[in-house]
Amino acid sequence: MEKDTRDKLIEAGEKLFSARGLAGVSIRELSQEAGANSALISYHFGGKESLYSAILEKQFSPIGILLDSVSGIKASPTEKIIKYAQGVTMVHGKMPFFTKFLMGEIISPSRFFEPLIQKYIHRVYGFLTNTIREGIDCGEFRKDMDVNAAALALAGMLNFYFISRPISRRFVPDGTVQGENFVVQAVEIFLSGVKECGDK
Amino acid sequence: MEKDTRDKLIEAGEKLFSARGLAGVSIRELSQEAGANSALISYHFGGKESLYSAILEKQFSPIGILLDSVSGIKASPTEKIIKYAQGVTMVHGKMPFFTKFLMGEIISPSRFFEPLIQKYIHRVYGFLTNTIREGIDCGEFRKDMDVNAAALALAGMLNFYFISRPISRRFVPDGTVQGENFVVQAVEIFLSGVKECGDK
Numbered sequence: 001m002e003k004d005t006r007d008k009l010i011e012a013g014e015k016l017f018s019a020r021g022l023a024g025v026s027i028r029e030l031s032q033e034a035g036a037n038s039a040l041i042s043y044h045f046g047g048k049e050s051l052y053s054a055i056l057e058k059q060f061s062p063i064g065i066l067l068d069s070v071s072g073i074k075a076s077p078t079e080k081i082i083k084y085a086q087g088v089t090m091v092h093g094k095m096p097f098f099t100k101f102l103m104g105e106i107i108s109p110s111r112f113f114e115p116l117i118q119k120y121i122h123r124v125y126g127f128l129t130n131t132i133r134e135g136i137d138c139g140e141f142r143k144d145m146d147v148n149a150a151a152l153a154l155a156g157m158l159n160f161y162f163i164s165r166p167i168s169r170r171f172v173p174d175g176t177v178q179g180e181n182f183v184v185q186a187v188e189i190f191l192s193g194v195k196e197c198g199d200k
Numbered sequence: 201m202e203k204d205t206r207d208k209l210i211e212a213g214e215k216l217f218s219a220r221g222l223a224g225v226s227i228r229e230l231s232q233e234a235g236a237n238s239a240l241i242s243y244h245f246g247g248k249e250s251l252y253s254a255i256l257e258k259q260f261s262p263i264g265i266l267l268d269s270v271s272g273i274k275a276s277p278t279e280k281i282i283k284y285a286q287g288v289t290m291v292h293g294k295m296p297f298f299t300k301f302l303m304g305e306i307i308s309p310s311r312f313f314e315p316l317i318q319k320y321i322h323r324v325y326g327f328l329t330n331t332i333r334e335g336i337d338c339g340e341f342r343k344d345m346d347v348n349a350a351a352l353a354l355a356g357m358l359n360f361y362f363i364s365r366p367i368s369r370r371f372v373p374d375g376t377v378q379g380e381n382f383v384v385q386a387v388e389i390f391l392s393g394v395k396e397c398g399d400k
Binding site: 018019020021023100103106107108118121122125146148156157158160161163164166167168170171172173181185188189190193194 | 218219220221223224300303304306307308318321322325345346348349350352353355356357358359360361363364366367368370371372373381382385386388389390391392393394395
């Protein structure tokens with residue numbers, strides 16, 4: 001029963017905070033949405049801010065798990081990028097509010113941005129630049145490109161797809177750009193774009 | 201003098217609405233930020249909602265002007281994409297709040313999303329898919345790719361860079377990925393990725 005209320009508060013917070021941010025949601029709205037007495041927010045989490053921070057941790061921790069798994073594998077840089085992209089698609093599938101929290105925190109950072117979200121962004125960026133650098137060193141990728149620009153370009157392709165999905169559904173012909181299919185196509189364009197010419 | 205107050209209200213609105221959205225800003229905050237009597241919002245715009253809508257129009261209209269200019273030019277699909285990307289960079293340079301309004305409206309759409317923003321998104325998407333299709337037809341681009349996925353991938357590369365700029369500045373080594381340089385590099389990766397193989 002206790003766990004039930006805790007889960008309901010998390011769910012209510014995911015829905016409300018993802019749309020309006022930490023400052024835009026009151027304790028009263030949270031307890032109404034969860035169908036729980038507002039005192040239970042303090043009881044379970046210690047307050048609105050701590051509920052928000054628990055939700056952020058829940059949203060971002062799968063990215064940490066993904067990075068742990070792809071960093072360790074024995075694979076070529078090309079394969080690592082494909083595995084990472086597949087993993088990102090899975091995280092978005094399991095965490096439908098993830099992009100909203102990420103974008104909301106980028107537009108109006110809360111005090112949790114630095115301690116909580118920035119470390120994940122740093123790790124993703126480190127993984128991408130290291131893998132691209134590795135690809136250049138072993139001759140898989142072109143030498144004449146900027147590693148930072150390539151990392152941002154790939155992150156942009158993947159992230160923006162999930163950001164824009166609620167609206168792209170309105171105008172992209174049905175079925176052509178479903179999640180996994182888009183990611184396969186986008187990564188294929190990226191990899192062809194960075195591939196060392198003689199490799200083709 | 202009158203024009204002055206109007207401009208101040210627009211500026212105040214750009215700053216506050218871009219960070220907190222239409223619902224998150226009160227008339228009182230707007231008039232305080234602008235240093236103007238709150239009655240002047242009604243006088244100049246008819247109310248908070250109309251001020252917001254005037255700001256959205258101002259933010260998005262340069263995209264319409266850009267599309268008018270790149271759609272008409274006599275150029276190859278590759279050149280059109282480069283010109284479009286350069287234009288997008290210029291729009292972001294002139295409109296520092298543009299991405300925040302776009303992302304804010306995607307995360308929590310106001311009632312102005314459909315009548316006002318969607319038409320621009322449709323036009324951008326139409327321009328990109330038409331240009332990519334043209335490139336496939338004339339043999340510049342690969343036949344074996346999904347036009348919708350390629351359009352979303354390019355839009356993602358470009359948009360995400362501007363979305364993430366406030367945070368990427370914190371971890372991307374200084375100077376390597378400045379606005380114009382990033383866009384040149386990202387478009388180069390995209391164009392190499394979609395290029396017909398024999399073309400290389």
